Amino acid sequence: MSTRRPVAASLAVLGYLVMIGPLVFVVVTAFTAGSTVRFPPDGFSLRWFGAAVGYEPFVTALVSSLELAVLAACGSLLLGVPVALAIHRGRIPGKGLLEGLFLSPLIVPELVVGLALYQQFMVGLGMNNFTTLVVGHTVLMFPYAVRVTGASLALVDPSVEDAARGLGASPVRTFWTITLPLLRPGLFSAALLSFVTSFNNVPLSLLLQSRDFRTLPVTMLDYVQQSYDPIVASTSVLILAGTVLVAVLAERTVGFAKIFGGINR
């Protein structure tokens, strides 16, 4: 395919280089034996991986980030799936507007949302930063819960639910025995997307940090700004490995491409 379309192929190679190239350098740097981020690295060692795993602030921040991501993913599904149900199955006016409203956190810049919550909740109402973070991340993940589960709800033939009713199932029973099992792939996709997005988020979390509760990406960002040792490289490689694991999990269950951008190959 490359030889017959030389222009397109060259551009594509360039594209992959920009996307993947820097990551290769990060991986190589992480295994350095020296004490600065430089290229080529000074020798080979695993010392910076030991340093990363033993660096208290990163470990604490990792736990915080995981905690926050799980809470946000669960919260957005718990509140967002009913919304998707109401939009797709309920008889209410203004469904388009309602859906737009729930997708709007996707459009408003995250930094702006972060500023709003910082100013109004933490400064204004004196709320603690953990609660503010959970609220912010949950709202930010609403679009995934509403749209992704909504899309898989749209694929469920409503007469299947009608059939269950006709056979004697109450609306609640119908939801648990028919709708929910059929939504499982959509729920899984939404949960995964929410979890990953929340875990990686910087702009929303940035202003909502405190000494007691900091997320990993923000902690790393501060660290890079202050000192320049390869511990960030090794931490990055560990995160990269974790992300690959998540990607493999996604591929094995729902299909990787399907989750992102609704590509059906």
Add this chain to the structure above:
Amino acid sequence: MRTRRLTALLLLPGLVLLLAGFLVPAALMLLSPPGTGTADVFARLGQMLTDPYDLTIIGRTLGIGLTVTVVCVVLGFPVAYLLARSTSRWAGVLLAVAIFPLLLSNVVRTFGWLVVLGSQGAVGQALVALGIVDEAPQLLYTPLAIVLGLVQLFLPLAIVSSYSALAQVDARLDEAARGLGAGRARTFWTIVVPLSWPGVVVAATLVFAGSITAYTTPYLLGGSRQRMLSTQLFQYSSSTLDWAAASATALIMTVLVFGVAALSSALGRKARIA
């Protein structure tokens, strides 16, 4: 009647959180930040739109956003096109490789450019080693660095949107055009591009909106020397605590993003009619 009440019950908790945890605070922050009022915000906004320093930041933000958008479309569309038209087994793997960065932390992705562009980094050292320069040039904290970082960040998005659009264009149309005597290039420009245009519009919108609001990359690769709206907004709201200025900056960012979204949906509608 009963289903109406049930529907309301399903909507209510989500709607309350959306309002209380997002829409109301955002509206209050934009229009009436604490200690100041709407008038202050708009006065500050007026200043910003005339002050040369602020205008430089706005101009830089827009310029970088446009550059990143163009580069992402120019690089992303060919990738998507080759992948969508390929029958090779590797196309699936390459597609996964292109999508994978979407899952990966922006901090990790951007950190890569520090390793590549930093004074001790790969590019600088290579230039010195080749004897092209005596001392590694300062590549970080330049608009180029920010553009590179943002292209890396948003290229996957451009590829995914273009791919979805291209996958819906029947490959047999290409063949039909070729059969009618159109060359490869002509087929591409007269058949493939017009039919996948809506996907390109979506891709460009996502990339542009993402670029002008991204924080991590301009922060790490632009620093205080190459401020963009986002890093400036953080400055106002964390160190100077200038709420009116922060709100005005947030307002500019929000209006820009919504403007681009509106423009794109108008363009998309036009493309669908054409």
Add this chain to the structure above:
Amino acid sequence: MSAAEFRAVSQVFGDFTAVDAIDLTIPDGKLTTLLGPSGCGKTTSLRMLAGYLSPTSGTILVGGRDCTTTPPEKRNLGMVFQSYALFPHMTVADNVGYGLKLRRTPRAEREARVTEALEMVGLAHLAGSRPKQLSGGQQQRVAIARAVAIRPELLLLDEPLSNLDARLRLQMRAEIRRIQAETGLSVVLVTHDQDEALEMSDQMVVMKDGRIQQQGSPQEVFPAPANRFVAEFLGYENFIPTNDALLTVRPEHLLVDPDGVASDGATSGGVSLPGRVTDLAYRGVDVLVTVEARAEASGDPVRLVADLRATTAPDLRVGGDVRVEAAPGHVVPLPAG
């Protein structure tokens, strides 16, 4: 006794009346078809009967009880959907057993009844399969077995055959009749296919624009359509205006005589009109002859179509003068207008 009854039932969507004050009795232990063109309100009527839609006004009785506001899960009716609506995440046996599980039927009895229902539709060997693995016809049978397994008061089928290919459709007509006879269930079947309705019904109900046009057994309705709409729907193509009525004749009952001499029939309630052949369409077994005739009363032109057997058709040519005739027994008078 009646299995179900509609009393002045209407369904209004916004300002559109989909079902307009219909009165209808579904007889016990019989097969009733609702027949009519697309959009006439058949599905809407069936969904109101099943409880998925509340009527805007009127009363619905099932087994003599007022069910107007009862939700579907409390009606105990078996519904077969046009799309079959099988539960894709359950096996065939679990699909059929779903309703029994909800009724807390003991396991042993449940299994026996699932097997019985599947045997009735000839699919006992597919009990462990998933719906996706079955052909359209098989899915259809599972849907019927699932609806019948709960021993419903009524079996409701919405266009059950429209997704099947022509051969299977004929086969399933007979099968549904057999199941109805075996179980003695009262069945309501929606269709827009008049042949299906004629072949299957004990009682047929013809609808148009949300209103019932005619109801009765096929033997009552077919030879005596109540109005022009029903006549057209049942395949009467020739409409001849006279002074006091509109006469209708089926194409296969028209005779075309090239000699153009009036016979006796015309005088005693039959039809006999002069005309000119405008088109001949040879179709293998038969020939369609289009004749431009003139109504006796008004002198207006009337287009008539005769369906003649190819082997016995007289020698005709386009442009030739002919006389078109029908025996008195084949001419149906309709109310004018």
